[in-house]
Amino acid sequence: MRKKKFILISLIVVLVFMISGCVIFPSELSSVYLPKGNYDKALFFRTDVSNVEFNGLPLEKKEGYYVLAYEKAAGLDYGTVRYESSNGQMHTEKVFFRDTSFQMVIYSGGDNSLTSWTDHIWEDLSEICDAVANSSLNMTVNFIADYKSKPDRLWTVYKFEGSYACIERLIETYNSGEAEIDSGSCAVAESIILEVASENKNTDLFLDFWNHGSGWLDESYVKSMKSIVQDSTSGTFLKIGDVRSILSSLKQKRGRNTDIVGFDACNMSCLEIIYEVSELADYFVGSAFLEDVQGWHYEFLKEYIGNNEELLKTLVSSYAKYYKGYRNISMSAVRLRGFKSFIKESLCSIKSRQELLPVYYLGSFEAVMTDVIQSIPQIKEFLVSGYVYTDKTENYSGIGFAYSIGSLIAKQDYKQLLFYKDNSSWIESVWGSLK
Numbered sequence: 235m236r237k238k239k240f241i242l243i244s245l246i247v248v249l250v251f252m253i254s255g256c257v258i259f260p261s262e263l264s265s266v267y268l269p270k271g272n273y274d275k276a277l278f279f280r281t282d283v284s285n286v287e288f289n290g291l292p293l294e295k296k297e298g299y300y301v302l303a304y305e306k307a308a309g310l311d312y313g314t315v316r317y318e319s320s321n322g323q324m325h326t327e328k329v330f331f332r333d334t335s336f337q338m339v340i341y342s343g344g345d346n347s348l349t350s351w352t353d354h355i356w357e358d359l360s361e362i363c364d365a366v367a368n369s370s371l372n373m374t375v376n377f378i379a380d381y382k383s384k385p386d387r388l389w390t391v392y393k394f395e396g397s398y399a400c401i402e403r404l405i406e407t408y409n410s411g412e413a414e415i416d417s418g419s420c421a422v423a424e425s426i427i428l429e430v431a432s433e434n435k436n437t438d439l440f441l442d443f444w445n446h447g448s449g450w451l452d453e454s455y456v457k458s459m460k461s462i463v464q465d466s467t468s469g470t471f472l473k474i475g476d477v478r479s480i481l482s483s484l485k486q487k488r489g490r491n492t493d494i495v496g497f498d499a500c501n502m503s504c505l506e507i508i509y510e511v512s513e514l515a516d517y518f519v520g521s522a523f524l525e526d527v528q529g530w531h532y533e534f535l536k537e538y539i540g541n542n543e544e545l546l547k548t549l550v551s552s553y554a555k556y557y558k559g560y561r562n563i564s565m566s567a568v569r570l571r572g573f574k575s576f577i578k579e580s581l582c583s584i585k586s587r588q589e590l591l592p593v594y595y596l597g598s599f600e601a602v603m604t605d606v607i608q609s610i611p612q613i614k615e616f617l618v619s620g621y622v623y624t625d626k627t628e629n630y631s632g633i634g635f636a637y638s639i640g641s642l643i644a645k646q647d648y649k650q651l652l653f654y655k656d657n658s659s660w661i662e663s664v665w666g667s668l669k
Contacts, residue, residue: 261327262319265395268302269374270311270331272429273390275302276399277315277329286317288329301401307331333434334394336373336538340498341427342444343380343417343463343471348527350382350466358444358498358532359389359400365535366391367398373538376430378405380417380465388430417463418470424480428487438542440494441484441515443477444529447499449596449603449634450474450506453647462499474510475650481514491516493542496549500524501596503566505577505606505635506653512573517618519546519567521553522594522603522634526563531556543569547619554621561625566632567618576616577653581660584609587637593626594634600644603634 264278276299277286286293286300288307293300307313312330319325340358348354355377362375377389386405392398408426409415416422431439445463453473464471477495484492495515497503502520511518534552538545546567553565585608594603605622606613613631622630639645648654654661 262317262325263315263327263329265397266327266329267395268307268329268331269372269392269394270333270434271337271374271376271432272304272308273374273376273388274304274401274403275307275390275392276300276397276401277302278397278399279317282320283317283325286315288315289313290316296401299399305407332394333432333437334372334374334392335436335540336371336438336440337432338373338375338440338442338535339427339431340375340377340442340444341417341423341463342378343465344445345380345382345386345417345468346446346464346466348382348445352527353381354527354529355379355381358529359391361532362535363391363400365533366393366400368536369393369538370536371538371540373535374432375535378408378415378417378426378430380415382466385413386415388426414467416465416468416470418465418468418472420472420476420479423463423472423476424483427480428483431484431487433488435488435490438493439484439488440496440542440545441481441492442496442498443472443502444498447497447502447520447525449501449504449601450651451597451600451644451647453650462497462502473650474507478510478514478652481511485514493517494519494546496520498525498529501594501634503564503633504603505633506648506651508568508570508633509574509577509653510651512570516570517542517546517567518570519549519565521564522566522605522622522632523562523564523624526557526560528556543567543618550619550621554623561623564620564622564624564630564632566620566622568633569616569618573616576612577610578657580610580612581657581664584665587665590637591626592637593624593630597644600641601639601648602637604637605630606633606635607631609635 262279268275278299312328315329316326344355372394374392379387388403390401406413447462462472492515494517497520503522508518531552534548537548550565557563590604590608592602593605620632622632
């Protein structure tokens with residue numbers, strides 16, 4: 235009996251020594267889970283800490299958090315954080331990287347009037363920060379920001395496992411060491427967007443082109459600075475063909491379509507543009523009219539509940555609410571699966587132009603558009619949500635369709651589009667050469 239008692243006491247003593255040798259202190263980290271992606275993350279601590287390292291590399295302290303630069307965690311599923319608490323005790327913990335369920339990448343060309351007077355990038359960024367901070371689901375917004383008169387940046391805003399962060403980073407490391415990006419260059423846009431966009435097939439990706447817009451004008455010839463994502467410093471801009479190239483590269487990288495492609499820009503909701511991207515994205519959203527300089531109101535992000543169609547409905551209703559009382563306002567979200575084949579099959583039944591009303595205008599009346607619902611009423615089947623307010627007849631889809639083109643150069647622009655190339659025989663023989 236004594237022998238058993240002695241053995242028991244010995245075991246207890248050994249166990250106490252073992253425990254005392256590896257005391258587990260309470261974690262000071264707010265969360266051991268961080269979003270996965272090629273952008274900076276924030277490490278938050280519940281109390282003041284110092285000497286913070288990740289995998290042996292020191293981290294920079296910002297106001298309220300430590301910055302984990304994405305290069306230090308590239309390709310990792312987890313890593314080790316070491317830090318010193320206020321009582322001098324050293325802690326070592328693992329952090330884990332997980333993909334967010336939703337990512338929005340905003341590619342903005344603000345190197346023009348949109349930041350030269352009032353900084354509209356900052357205004358939208360403030361809306362995004364408020365929306366993401368109040369969202370109920372994990373999400374990331376990456377805002378690629380090209381400014382007119384200050385260094386270009388990547389803003390990363392995320393809500394992940396209860397932690398919210400808004401992190402600013404100079405764009406240099408995404409742009410071959412150059413502080414100024416040529417946002418109107420397709421190669422530059424494609425490189426940065428592909429670097430930032432999630433590779434995870436289960437992450438819903440919303441790609442938003444933020445800038446001026448003029449539909450499909452300037453597709454063949456540079457005659458103005460009013461196309462998609464214009465860069466006044468370099469004198470370049472993106473075209474629809476460039477957008478298509480970027481979406482095609484994203485599809486190759488992700489192995490699936492971009493979930494939503496949107497244009498926070500003027501005059502982009504054209505049948506021909508939607509047709510152009512219809513096999514590379516699942517949804518399209520944009521306006522057929524000129525947008526007010528304030529553009530989208532990004533409060534809709536906080537309503538995201540994991541359903542893309544509901545998100546788009548919220549975007550459209552938010553836009554309608556924000557511009558209530560304005561004339562010539564539209565915003566339309568379109569479901570793209572089967573859209574291209576539907577349009578091709580519907581052309582034979584389109585009414586003649588003489589029976590249709592002109593509704594929308596591109597440039598200085600270089601092109602006039604009718605509303606596609608006048609020609610193809612069945613388009614409603616693809617309309618997720620639409621808002622149109624104009625002086626003319628109501629019940630429009632908010633999708634423009636070329637009615638007439640006024641100049642030879644604009645006609646050359648039109649001939650660069652897939653819609654024309656796929657349907658040139660019908661356009662020239664039936665539709666009337668868009669005279």
